[in-house]
Amino acid sequence: MTRAYNFCAGPAAIPEPVLQKAKEELLNWGSVGASIMEMSHRSETFLQIASEAEQDLRNLMHIPDNYHVLFLQGGASTQFAVIPMNLLRGKKKADYVRTGIWSHKAVDQAEAYCEVNLVTDTMDKGYNYIPDVASWNLDPEAAYFHYTPNETIGGVEFNFIPDTGDVPIVADMSSNILSRPINVSKYGLIYAGAQKNIGPSGITLVIVRDDLIGDTLDITPEPFNYYIQARDASLYNTPPTFAWYLTGLVFKWLKEQGGPEAMVEINERKAKKLYAAIDKTDFYHNDVKEDCRSWMNVPFQLQQKNLDTNFVTEAEENNLLNLNGWRTVGGMRASIYNAVPEEAVDALVAFMSEFERRYG
Numbered sequence: 001m002t003r004a005y006n007f008c009a010g011p012a013a014i015p016e017p018v019l020q021k022a023k024e025e026l027l028n029w030g031s032v033g034a035s036i037m038e039m040s041h042r043s044e045t046f047l048q049i050a051s052e053a054e055q056d057l058r059n060l061m062h063i064p065d066n067y068h069v070l071f072l073q074g075g076a077s078t079q080f081a082v083i084p085m086n087l088l089r090g091k092k093k094a095d096y097v098r099t100g101i102w103s104h105k106a107v108d109q110a111e112a113y114c115e116v117n118l119v120t121d122t123m124d125k126g127y128n129y130i131p132d133v134a135s136w137n138l139d140p141e142a143a144y145f146h147y148t149p150n151e152t153i154g155g156v157e158f159n160f161i162p163d164t165g166d167v168p169i170v171a172d173m174s175s176n177i178l179s180r181p182i183n184v185s186k187y188g189l190i191y192a193g194a195q196k197n198i199g200p201s202g203i204t205l206v207i208v209r210d211d212l213i214g215d216t217l218d219i220t221p222e223p224f225n226y227y228i229q230a231r232d233a234s235l236y237n238t239p240p241t242f243a244w245y246l247t248g249l250v251f252k253w254l255k256e257q258g259g260p261e262a263m264v265e266i267n268e269r270k271a272k273k274l275y276a277a278i279d280k281t282d283f284y285h286n287d288v289k290e291d292c293r294s295w296m297n298v299p300f301q302l303q304q305k306n307l308d309t310n311f312v313t314e315a316e317e318n319n320l321l322n323l324n325g326w327r328t329v330g331g332m333r334a335s336i337y338n339a340v341p342e343e344a345v346d347a348l349v350a351f352m353s354e355f356e357r358r359y360g
């Protein structure tokens with residue numbers, strides 16, 4: 001069996017050595033005589049796996065001690081509601097940047113809990129740029145400022161951290177966490193579903209500064225209360241133990257690769273190769289403004305839309321999987337997360353040029 005190059009946006013590619021290790025350990029973890037899936041989340045073995053995963057992430061991201069790391073469920077979409085429940089802290093308003101479909105969904109859910117101030121909004125212009133910060137309408141009274149550093153569908157990525165004064169920054173890093181070094185201390189809260197740039201679906205990471213938790217809306221269900229989850233080390237109820245374990249294996253793999261400091265160089269090279277292949281011909285195009293093109297998700301269109309299906313099927317025949325764009329957006333999208341090797345991008349670029357030679 002050959003494993004193909006997988007450009008899926010999520011659940012996405014997982015490093016092969018991680019899958020190998022999980023396979024070896026599937027039936028019998030260590031010498032305990034049972035699978036990790038079959039043991040109590042309160043057993044010594046699982047507690048060890050859980051805390052090692054947290055420690056490895058803390059090391060990889062240099063997370064300061066005054067931040068909690070939570071391993072939760074429900075995906076990033078659940079956090080769209082859980083964030084206002086926890087972070088309004090008696091305030092009535094929150095700042096939101098709307099630069100794509102995911103931040104749009106975050107705004108929609110937040111509106112049920114607070115007054116949303118749209119700091120900047122590119123919905124009318126097709127979500128393909130980030131307006132100059134000089135035009136932003138920040139509210140110094142906002143409980144927090146929310147943005148999506150990498151819009152997975154539009155392929156729009158911030159290359160800077162906004163300056164919001166004393167208002168804590170909340171960032172949905174679902175599709176670019178760990179892709180490059182980030183300064184955690186600039187953020188109040190970082191969250192990410194694991195299934196894009198980490199590994200399996202089922203785990204949602206929340207990294208939150210300790211002074212921001214503990215003052216929730218009265219309606220907050222207990223499993224959604226960051227204070228309770230932090231107090232209980234994310235073991236308030238049964239967590240997805242296997243996904244947590246696999247996430248921990250990915251962190252160990254990342255450490256072996258040299259962490260975000262090493263990944264950023266590979267990721268930049270991969271992205272530049274792919275954008276260069278798109279830009280050098282009219283046969284393909286990407287309409288995201290150059291200063292905010294994503295290094296993780298690269299949407300592109302064929303000039304002749306009637307060739308979309310041929311492109312996707314022939315790519316599959318060449319072991320290049322999941323290149324179709326998002327369901328309502330169409331076109332193509334290559335997600336080139338940490339686990340997608342540079343050879344995969346080289347193979348895609350070669351295929352694109354061969355496809356153009358035959359159809360262009």
Ligand SMILES: *Cc1c(COP(=O)(O)O)cnc(C)c1O
Nearest residue numbers: 075076077102152172174175193
């Ligand atoms: C995929 C994605 C989500 C939604 O994640 P779920 O885990 O499916 O809820 C939210 N935000 C971003 C940026 C994403 O890429």
